Amino acid sequence: MILQALVRYYEDLAKQGKIARHGWAKAKINYALCINERGELEQVIPLLEQKDGAKKTQPQQFDLPASASRHGKVLKPNFLWDNATYLLGINGKKPLSETTEYFKESGRFHAELLSGIESPTAKAILAFYRNWDPCLAENDPVLSGEYSKIIQGATLLFRVNGLFAHDDPLLQQAWQKYYNANSEDGIIRQCLVSGEQEPIAKTHPDIHGIGEKSSSTLVGFNAPAFCSYGQEQSYNAPVGKYAAFAYTSALNYLLAAREGDHRVAQKIGDTTVVCWAEGAEPQYQTFTLAALMGTQEKTISEDDVRSAVKRLAEGLPVEELHLKPNQPFYILGLSPNAARLSVRFFYQGSFGDLMKNINAHHERMEIVRPSFDKYETIPLWAMLKETVNPKSRDKTASPVLAGATARSIFTGGLYPAALLEQTMLRIRAERNINRGKAAIIKAYYLRNPNEDCPKEVLTVALNEASTNPAYTLGRLFSVYEAIQESANPGINTTIKDKYFNSASSTPASIFPVLDNLCQKHLRKLSTGSRIWYEKQIMELTNVLGEEYPARMTLPQQGSFNLGYYHQTQKRYEKKEEK
Helix, strand or coil: CHHHHHHHHHHHHHHCCCCCCCCEEEEEECEEEEECCCCCEEEEEECEECCCCCCCCEEEEEEEECCCCCCCCCCCCCCCEEEHHHHCCCCCCCCHHHHHHHHHHHHHHHHHHHCCCCCHHHHHHHHHHHHCCHHHHHHCCCCCCCHHHHCCCCEEEEEECCEEHHHCHHHHHHHHHHHHHHHCCCCEEECCCCCCEEEECCCCCCEECCCCCCEEECCCCCCHHHCCCCCCHHHHCCCEHHHHHHHHHHHHHHHHCEECCEECCEEECCEEEEEEECCCCHHHHHHHHHHHHCCCCCCCCHHHHHHHHHHHHCCCCEHHHCECCCCEEEEEEEEEECCEEEEEEEEEEEHHHHHHHHHHHHHHHCCCCCCCCCCCCCCHHHHHHCCCCCCCCCCCCCHHHHHHHHHHHHHCCCCCHHHHHHHHHHHHHHCCCCHHHHHHHHHHHHHCCCCCCCHHHCCCCCCCCCCCHHHHHHHHHHHHHHHHHHHCCCCCCCHHHHHHHHHHHCHHHHHHHHHHHHHHHHCCCCHHHHHHHHHHHHHHHHHHCCCCCCCCCHHHHHHHHHHHHHHHHHHHHHHHHC
């Protein structure tokens, strides 16, 4: 399904002219060789462009006939474009006797494809190869101004009577016919993507932009242990040559695409995430990344994104953003793994269903936030960051955890147990619970219910009516901490630093100690403050009764943490009100 979806995306892009056709590829060109209808070189024009924000000019990029695969000393010229060695027979590092052979081979190749074509462009190019003498190139007045740059490996193309040769329809047909005829060799089998009997690709093109390696493959077999029934390489997973070209072209397009100043492909841990909609409408992928990773667009605010997500989740279109809930949509997560890529997750469904799952996740993650927290909605990358040791060199989340969490959000499934375990581990190590960690606990137990962490504690803000013992103990611990801070302003080490972990796991042995400390701290306060705090303690202890739980399970510790967080945020709210 992944390859089929990518092939369809490639075909949508090709219809819009955004990606090279089969047998064609994008190439950067330095100069245009301008020739007349008699094949005479009249001018050499630099082909440079300056992109927005760039200080230097860059060679222009064109859709040209695919380049030849050059290995060893076999001469393989390109069609209608190449370096100066093939098109002019000159090279600053090779002797003229050798470069002349390159030029002759290029002329023979063009004669094979262009002979008999009734096109002025074809006749002009054939005349150029007959008339041009590489021995006279150094003294040619047309080349004199750019000769030193051209012989250093510059790429060139033909321009005849003001038109680029590769734009001539008859020459395009000639190339396509030649490419199809010479790419159909190989074993004929049923393609797993198209279902048709066609030539099978022995190896698939490389994927660029994932991991530290310059290129990797999505489908590949590079050892006998991976092969079966005597098949070699990719014949073990027969994919037609066209499908192999199409899916790799589409994937490379997604990985290289940019929207403004940021890449469309985003990273979650070591996983690179790409997404696309059928019809190749870019607004869908831009909006999805904004909804998941936080908006980077200046034209749309976070509130607007949340509002649009809710409307799409209800099955309503967002006309101003040109988004429809019934649009087929795909998300693919890939991670580097030796010579091949690992598929971490793949989602396919309607855009509205995806937004429904994302909106449900956002609602589960909603919790009272401190005034200094700039995110209205916690992005996925910030959520995963809560599972990582902030002092470690590698700040990325576990690849397996990142993939499983993302997949649970896309599909609306259960959150992975590792998400909760890693979050609780960080709470114990840091002896602190912030908004992100509290939101993860709340979201986890809302989606993965447990009777020891009931819904009455899984609220956005403080639930003063809750009678859950673990939740109440967390609230009581926060009150004890507030009393200590009031009695000892500016204290460096609080009870949270010494007793937080043990209080949440074995309250029966720790809370009597905290009770005694609290009485000492209360004596230092003014009468009004002491009465106010004693009233809070009495209300909470009446809920708890006379005995504390001896031990608390992991879900009960989650309730404790939420009680502590809610009570602490309530305390800060009161300070802000004052």
